[in-house]
Structure formats: structure tokens, C-alpha cells
Amino acid sequence: MYDLVVIGAGPAGMAAAEVVADHGGTVAVVDAGDQPGGQFHRHRPGEVHGRRLEALYAVAARVDMRYGHRVWTVERAGDRFAVRCVVGQREPASAVVSGRAVLLATGAHDRVVPFPGADLPGVMTAGGAQALLKGGGVVPSGRIVVAGTGVFLLPVAAGLAAAGGRVRGVYEANRPGRRLSSMAGEWGRIAEAGGYASRLVRHRVGFHRGQAVVAAHGRDRLTAVTVARLTANWRVVPGSRRRIECDVLAVGYGFTPQLELAEALGCRLEPGASGDPVVAVSATQRTSVPGVYAAGEVTGVGGASSAELEGRLAGHAVMGVRPPGRLLTGRAQARRFAYRLETAFPVRDGWRSWLTDDTVVCRCESVTWSGVRGAASAGAVDARTVKLLSRAGMGYCQGRVCGYAVNRLVGGDPMSVPVRRPIAQPLPLGLLAEEGEP
Amino acid sequence: MAEERYGIDLLVVGAGVVGAAVAHYAARAGLRVTVVEQAGVASGSTGAGEGNLLVSDKTPGPELDLALLSMRLWTELAQTVPGFEYEAKGGLVVTGDDTGLAALRRLAGAQRAAGVTVTEVADPTDCEPHIRTGLAGGVLYPQDAQLMPALAAARLLDHPFIRLHTGVTVTGPITSRRGRVVGVTTTEGHYSCGNVAICAGAASGRLAAAFGTRLPITPRRGVVLVTAPVPPMIRHKVYTADYVGDVAGDTAALASSPVVEGTPSGPVLIGATRESVGWDRAIPVTALRTLASGAVALFPALAAVPVIRAYAGFRPFSPDHLPVIGPDPELVGLWHATGHEGAGVGLAAATGSLLAQAVTGRTPSLDLTPFRPHRFQEAT
Numbered sequence: 097m098y099d100l101v102v103i104g105a106g107p108a109g110m111a112a113a114e115v116v117a118d119h120g121g122t123v124a125v126v127d128a129g130d131q132p133g134g135q136f137h138r139h140r141p142g143e144v145h146g147r148r149l150e151a152l153y154a155v156a157a158r159v160d161m162r163y164g165h166r167v168w169t170v171e172r173a174g175d176r177f178a179v180r181c182v183v184g185q186r187e188p189a190s191a192v193v194s195g196r197a198v199l200l201a202t203g204a205h206d207r208v209v210p211f212p213g214a215d216l217p218g219v220m221t222a223g224g225a226q227a228l229l230k231g232g233g234v235v236p237s238g239r240i241v242v243a244g245t246g247v248f249l250l251p252v253a254a255g256l257a258a259a260g261g262r263v264r265g266v267y268e269a270n271r272p273g274r275r276l277s278s279m280a281g282e283w284g285r286i287a288e289a290g291g292y293a294s295r296l297v298r299h300r301v302g303f304h305r306g307q308a309v310v311a312a313h314g315r316d317r318l319t320a321v322t323v324a325r326l327t328a329n330w331r332v333v334p335g336s337r338r339r340i341e342c343d344v345l346a347v348g349y350g351f352t353p354q355l356e357l358a359e360a361l362g363c364r365l366e367p368g369a370s371g372d373p374v375v376a377v378s379a380t381q382r383t384s385v386p387g388v389y390a391a392g393e394v395t396g397v398g399g400a401s402s403a404e405l406e407g408r409l410a411g412h413a414v415m416g417v418r419p420p421g422r423l424l425t426g427r428a429q430a431r432r433f434a435y436r437l438e439t440a441f442p443v444r445d446g447w448r449s450w451l452t453d454d455t456v457v458c459r460c461e462s463v464t465w466s467g468v469r470g471a472a473s474a475g476a477v478d479a480r481t482v483k484l485l486s487r488a489g490m491g492y493c494q495g496r497v498c499g500y501a502v503n504r505l506v507g508g509d510p511m512s513v514p515v516r517r518p519i520a521q522p523l524p525l526g527l528l529a530e531e532g533e534p
Numbered sequence: 535m536a537e538e539r540y541g542i543d544l545l546v547v548g549a550g551v552v553g554a555a556v557a558h559y560a561a562r563a564g565l566r567v568t569v570v571e572q573a574g575v576a577s578g579s580t581g582a583g584e585g586n587l588l589v590s591d592k593t594p595g596p597e598l599d600l601a602l603l604s605m606r607l608w609t610e611l612a613q614t615v616p617g618f619e620y621e622a623k624g625g626l627v628v629t630g631d632d633t634g635l636a637a638l639r640r641l642a643g644a645q646r647a648a649g650v651t652v653t654e655v656a657d658p659t660d661c662e663p664h665i666r667t668g669l670a671g672g673v674l675y676p677q678d679a680q681l682m683p684a685l686a687a688a689r690l691l692d693h694p695f696i697r698l699h700t701g702v703t704v705t706g707p708i709t710s711r712r713g714r715v716v717g718v719t720t721t722e723g724h725y726s727c728g729n730v731a732i733c734a735g736a737a738s739g740r741l742a743a744a745f746g747t748r749l750p751i752t753p754r755r756g757v758v759l760v761t762a763p764v765p766p767m768i769r770h771k772v773y774t775a776d777y778v779g780d781v782a783g784d785t786a787a788l789a790s791s792p793v794v795e796g797t798p799s800g801p802v803l804i805g806a807t808r809e810s811v812g813w814d815r816a817i818p819v820t821a822l823r824t825l826a827s828g829a830v831a832l833f834p835a836l837a838a839v840p841v842i843r844a845y846a847g848f849r850p851f852s853p854d855h856l857p858v859i860g861p862d863p864e865l866v867g868l869w870h871a872t873g874h875e876g877a878g879v880g881l882a883a884a885t886g887s888l889l890a891q892a893v894t895g896r897t898p899s900l901d902l903t904p905f906r907p908h909r910f911q912e913a914t
């Protein structure tokens with residue numbers, strides 16, 4: 097049994113692992129992928145360049161890395177936790193990793209806002225585009241448009257442009273002008289943000305504020321998008337629509353924390369800066385469930401450096417060691433900053449006016465906007481009841497992709513999403529039938 | 535409230551399948567009905583229900599009579615208000631050994647005498663090609679059927695005489711000096727009405743208490759597993775009934791496995807467990823394992839199929855395993871329709887029809903005495 101089982105080998109998880117190892121504790125780090133670093137430090141296999149990656153691998157060498165482990169649930173059994181995983185693709189097996197504490201550092205996935213044509217091949221999430229680039233060095237061919245909201249669009253666009261992608265422009269739905277420059281001081285201190293803007297300028301990529309891609313076009317794949325100027329609430333300014341030819345659209349509207357495991361464990365959730373649920377944590381990253389810690393995006397705090405701070409704090413708490421004061425002040429500062437970023441790049445409800453009757457909202461089950469509306473008029477009030485009456489969110493992704501949009505479309509309480517998913521990862525029935533006692 | 539201008543003959547508390555059926559039949563009888571629901575349609579037990587309409591699992595008696603009536607009514611409703619994925623697919627109950635087979639035959643014989651259609655199958659693989667071999671035998675129940683509970687509730691509520699108010703919680707009665715209910719208080723103000731029917735599912739006990747009535751309805755948890763879509767491989771609703779307990783003593787009984795069945799859209803449904811744990815939503819791995827092993831034991835080919843979802847719901851449990859249907863013992867104008875535990879979807883149509891008959895002063899087509907709400911008071 098480990099002193100700590102970390103779920104998620106991103107910056108938060110690896111930082112916690114390092115601290116626990118430094119203090120003589122035993123750690124296992126469980127991750128579905130096959131390298132340390134998570135989304136942020138995703139890299140091509142074998143390419144370990146730079147101080148940070150080397151540091152990550154140094155930590156990985158000192159702890160038990162359990163790659164290729166997809167956690168489907170975490171169970172509390174007396175004073176310990178059983179982290180239950182599925183391992184392997186073709187012939188999956190089960191594995192249980194036990195610890196006296198767990199750290200949920202499972203990160204977030206793209207928050208998806210639907211629009212007409214979003215289901216065309218050629219349209220991808222900003223997170224997906226970045227993963228392709230970082231993980232495989234893949235730059236989509238053809239003309240690229242980057243759209244959505246949030247600072248994350250900048251590294252995606254800059255990364256694609258620097259790798260030779262033909263980025264036609266970045267369309268930021270918000271107008272972050274003033275508020276962003278007032279943050280410039282803090283911004284500069286956060287190393288990861290540096291240089292993107294200048295790189296965009298260097299590659300002559302235009303940055304358009306208050307504009308969004310409100311429709312994508314093409315017969316069997318993307319050939320053009322409609323870009324429009326937006327009102328403060330994100331409705332289309334009449335007469336401002338224009339068409340831009342492109343082959344690839346990378347679109348991102350921020351991130352949604354992965355809360356399944358926290359929910360399965362019964363951790364208290366609270367509204368984050370955007371109003372959407374995040375795991376509630378103390379100043380030392382304790383959740384409401386004793387022995388369960390959370391750090392990084394699941395707590396609603398974006399960015400690798402704050403995730404790392406949170407991970408370090410969690411590591412200290414697990415080992416019962418007082419954290420250095422600078423960690424606590426750093427965390428407080430990072431949280432303030434994250435809060436301001438999140439509120440500077442909100443998703444406004446006006447996107448709902450971009451949809452047409454046949455706009456696909458749930459791809460797994462091909463449920464359109466008119467289908468969702470039908471469910472609402474039959475008495476559905478949130479993502480869960482819409483699912484029951486229209487099948488939106490009932491498919492393979494279990495509403496992870498469409499849940500946010502469906503809930504907003506019917507005006508559901510943001511805290512009612514996520515819908516509970518006690519099985520966080522699919523696993524074969526035969527394996528489930530043989531799960532042992534914790 | 536604006537409603538008062540229209541007048542409400544019957545106010546139904548709860549937009550689950552039972553409340554929807556009560557509203558539907560009352561509206562068909564000409565009553566102006568308002569359904570008040572704290573969340574959304576089918577947000578309670580109904581949203582978790584698998585939609586098995588079963589006669590196979592019922593022993594002769596009042597519940598079976600209710601089920602047989604309900605089967606007929608659901609078939610009719612599938613014609614008059616279609617769109618809830620009704621499918622008369624039949625149920626297959628199998629058993630592993632000869633003791634089990636003898637017990638199953640005895641049960642089937644008694645059911646046949648009570649009006650159930652039963653056909654013995656010597657080799658279950660004849661009706662279910664993927665079922666495990668070596669079973670002792672089984673019984674086919676062609677009347678067992680399937681529907682989508684949430685859609686059924688929504689379709690039943692779609693009637694010109696029914697108004698649906700979501701997001702409104704009923705908190706208690708408004709009574710006249712003569713002890714008649716004349717309205718309800720809610721989180722959104724008062725409603726005046728001629729009658730109130732409490733169809734609040736597992737919350738009915740709590741709500742009845744606010745109306746001054748003791749109704750021992752409590753939540754009983756059920757967990758369901760849902761697999762990824764697979765090509766059609768299971769034709770019926772299939773479960774095992776094995777003889778358990780002390781064969782010599784009174785405790786001997788047929789214990790059922792979870793029901794396994796395919797759905798038109800592909801996923802296989804496996805459910806459900808029965809646990810009395812209050813309103814606890816945290817699903818233990820043991821519950822999931824029980825369901826999975828029950829399903830794999832029946833259909834070995836399912837072992838490789840991924841489970842993509844598990845969920846828990848709460849059945850309205852009644853201590854004597856019979857639903858509560860009829861007038862309140864104290865308050866005139868107050869009615870109850872609840873406590874159907876794991877069969878509320880199946881029994882909803884009959885429940886709605888019978889309660890509407892009672893509310894409109896007609897003689898119910900089935901004797902409601904066994905279901906009378908005051909039986910619990912009598913017992914104490």
C-alpha cells in the first residue's frame with residue numbers, strides 16, 4: 097500500500113509525487129497515457145528536451161509510474177482507497193492500486209459549444225489540435241482558423257504557426273482588452289504565457305476580438321467558416337457575417353474539469369469562477385473526504401504552474417509536513433489570477449442563437465437542437481432529464497462532450513452537471529464481474 | 535395564481551410515470567389537471583426505471599391482477615399515445631437445476647390459473663441463441679413487455695387538459711374548515727384545486743406526513759448497468775430464478791438474478807439491485823460486480839462487451855410490497871398513488887386508470903381494497 101496514489105501524471109500529480117518521495121513516502125502515479133507531463137507537457141515519445149521535461153522524468157524515475165492505467169473508479173475501504181483500473185486495450189486486464197491517500201489530478205477536457213457544421217470533419221477542439229501537435233508533431237494541412245475564447249487559444253495558434261501551420265486568424269469571442277492588460281503584470285510572471293502574442297505577430301496571424309466562428313460549412317469536410325462580430329452577450333451583430341475559406345478549425349471555449357472520480361468518492365463540489373462545478377478544496381488541497389486530495393484543473397484552477405503549486409501543497413499535506421510559506425502565498429496568488437482569467441473569458445449564452453434546428457448538439461446519438469428543444473417542451477429541465485427524453489448524452493461519451501451545452505440550452509442549474517458517472521472509463525463486463533474485494 | 539382562473543379539478547404532485555398516468559386518465563375523464571413537479575419530468579424513480587412490464591415475476595394475488603390490467607392498458611396506450619418505444623418482446627425465465635425447475639413450474643402453473651400466458655421451454659437456447667448451455671429449463675412469458683419510462687411519462691402528460699408546472703415543490707395542504715383539501719402550498723405560491731393526488735414516488739412518505747398522513751413509503755436503491763451498443767443478441771427479457779433458502783422451511787423462495795435485455799438502440803441493460811440504504815447515491819463496487827456476474831453467467835458472450843454506464847435510482851418501497859392506491863383515510867379530496875417499488879412503470883397504467891375512476895366517483899374496475907392507504911394505520 098502506498099502513502100499516496102496520484103491519479104493523473106500532469107504537472108499537479110507529478111509535483112505531489114515528488115514532494116511525497118522527497119519526504120520518504122511511497123507513491124504510485126496512475127495515468128492512462130504513457131508519459132509524464134499530462135496535456136501541458138505532452139511531448140513526442142523519446143523527445144525529452146528542456147529542463148522541465150528532464151525534471152519530470154527524474155521524478156518519474158523515483159516513484160512507481162503506472163502508465164496505461166485507466167481508472168474506472170476509486171473506492172474507499174476503511175482507512176484506505178482502492179484505485180481500480182483497466183489496463184491494456186486488446187486484452188484488457190484489471191489492476192487495483194491501493195493507498196492511504198489519493199490525489200485527484202485528472203485535469204479537464206474541452207468545453208464544447210455547438211454551432212452549425214461543428215460535426216464536419218476538419219473541425220477539432222483546440223485541445224485536440226494541441227495534443228496532435230505536441231504528442232505527434234502533427235500540423236494539420238491546409239488553412240487553419242482558431243476560434244473560441246480563452247488564453248489557451250494563443251498557445252494553440254502560436255504553436256501551429258511556429259510548426260509551419262497556415263493559421264488564418266484567431267477569433268476570440270470576448271473582448272479581453274482592458275482587463276487583460278491590467279493583469280499583464282501577473283501574466284508576465286507566469287512563464288507559460290510568455291511570447292505567444294509576439295509569436296502570432298511574427299507569423300502575421302491576426303487576433304480578432306469580439307468575433308466568433310458561428311457556423312462551419314462544407315459537404316463532406318470543412319471548406320469554410322462563417323465569422324461574425326458578437327454583441328456583449330454573444331449574439332451576432334446584424335450584417336457582420338462573413339465567410340472565410342479554411343480546411344481546419346480548432347475551436348475551444350475553455351475547459352470542464354473531469355469530476356467523475358471526485359463524485360464517486362463523494363467529494364463536495366462547488367461553483368468555480370465560471371459557475372460550473374469544481375472540486376472544493378482547502379488551502380492545502382484537501383477535499384471534503386478525508387484522505388482525498390485534489391489539485392490542478394479539477395479544482396478549477398487553470399495553468400501548469402498553479403497546478404504544480406497545488407500538487408506540491410497536496411504532497412506536503414499527505415506527508416503531514418508544513419508547506420513552505422511561499423507555496424501558500426503562491427497558491428493564493430495563482431487562484432486570484434485564475435479567477436480573473438476565467439471571468440475575463442466567460443461563455444455568454446448568446447451562442448444559443450447561432451444554432452439552427454438541425455444543428456447537432458449530441459454527436460453520439462445525433463440529437464439536434466430541435467430534439468433538445470422538444471425534450472424541454474415535454475418537461476425536461478436539465479441535462480439529465482433532456483437525456484431521458486431525447487437521448488442527448490446517452491451515447492459513448494456519456495455527455496462528457498455535450499452535457500455543458502445541453503444543460504445551458506434548457507437553462508439547467510450549472511451545478512447539476514456533471515451527471516453522475518460512477519464508471520469513469522468503460523470496462524469489459526467480464527472484468528467487472530471478477531473485481532475482487534478492495 | 536393564474537391557474538385559479540381556469541380551475542383545477544385535480545392537482546397531481548409528481549411527474550413520474552405514476553403521476554403522469556393518473557393525470558392522463560383523469561384528463562381523459564374530463565378533469566382539468568395540473569401536474570406540479572419539483573424538478574423535471576421523470577426526474578425521480580421513473581428516470582432510473584428500466585421499463586420492464588412484467589407479469590412473470592408476480593405471484594397470483596392483487597399485484598398480479600393489477601399487472602394484468604396494466605398490460606392491457608399499456609398495449610392500448612401504445613396505440614393512442616404512441617412514441618414511448620413500447621415493445622411486446624416477452625420474458626424468459628430460466629433456471630439452473632431441477633429443484634429450481636420444479637419451483638418455476640409450480641409458479642407458472644399458478645400464474646396460468648390466474649390468467650397469465652405461460653409456455654414452458656425445454657431448451658432455453660431455442661429462444662435465446664446466446665444464452666449459456668446446460669440450463670435445466672425455462673418458462674416463456676409472452677405478455678412481458680418493454681417501454682421507455684421517461685418517454686411514456688412525457689407522452690401521457692401531453693394532453694390538452696393537462697398543465698405541467700416544473701420546478702415547483704409542494705410543501706403541504708390547504709384545508710377547508712370541514713377538513714377537505716382545497717389546495718396546496720408550494721415553493722411558488724398557493725394552488726387551489728378540487729382534489730390532490732400524491733404521486734411523489736419514494737418521497738411520498740415524507741410528503742404525506744406534511745399532509746398529516748402516515749404512509750410508510752421509503753426509498754429502496756436500485757443500480758443498473760448499461761453496456762456499449764452491441765449487435766442484436768438478446769431477444770427477450772431474460773433472468774434466472776433459482777431456488778434458494780431452506781427448501782424444507784417457509785423461507786424457501788425463488789431468487790431472481792438481474793434482468794438482462796437488449797434495447798433497440800444497441801446497449802444491453804442489466805438491472806437491478808435492491809438495497810435499503812436510504813437516499814445514498816454512492817454505488818459500491820460489490821453492487822456493480824453482482825450485476826455484471828449475473829449477466830455474464832447468463833450470456834457468456836457479454837464478458838467482452840464494455841460497460842459504459844452505471845446509475846442508481848430509488849424505488850418507492852412499501853413494507854407489504856403492495857402499492858398504495860386510493861383515498862386518504864383522513865383528508866377528503868386527498869388521494870394517493872405510490873409505493874410501487876420495482877414495478878411502478880409496469881403498474882402505472884392500471885394505477886392511473888383506477889385512481890381516475892375513484893376520483894370521478896366511478897366504481898374502479900378492480901377492487902382497490904388491497905391497496906387502500908389506511909391499511910398501515912389499521913395494522914398499528
Ligand SMILES: Cc1cc2nc3c(=O)[nH]c(=O)nc-3n(C[C@H](O)[C@H](O)[C@H](O)COP(=O)(O)OP(=O)(O)OC[C@H]3O[C@@H](n4cnc5c(N)ncnc54)[C@H](O)[C@@H]3O)c2cc1C
Pocket residue numbers: 547548549550551552553554570571572573574575576577578579580581582583584585586587588702703704705733734735736737738741755756757758805806846847848849850871872873874875876877878879880881
Ligand atoms: C434502478 C431501477 C430500475 C427499475 N426498473 C423498473 C422496471 O423495469 N419496471 C418497472 O415497472 N419499474 C421499475 N422500477 C421502479 C419504477 O421506476 C418506479 O416504481 C416508478 O418509476 C415509480 O413512479 P412514480 O411516479 O411513483 O415515482 P417517481 O418517478 O419518483 O415520480 C415522483 C415525482 O414526484 C416528484 N416529487 C416528489 N416530491 C415532490 C414535491 N413535494 N413536490 C413536487 N414534486 C415532488 C419527484 O421529483 C418525482 O419526479 C425501477 C426502479 C429503479 C430505481
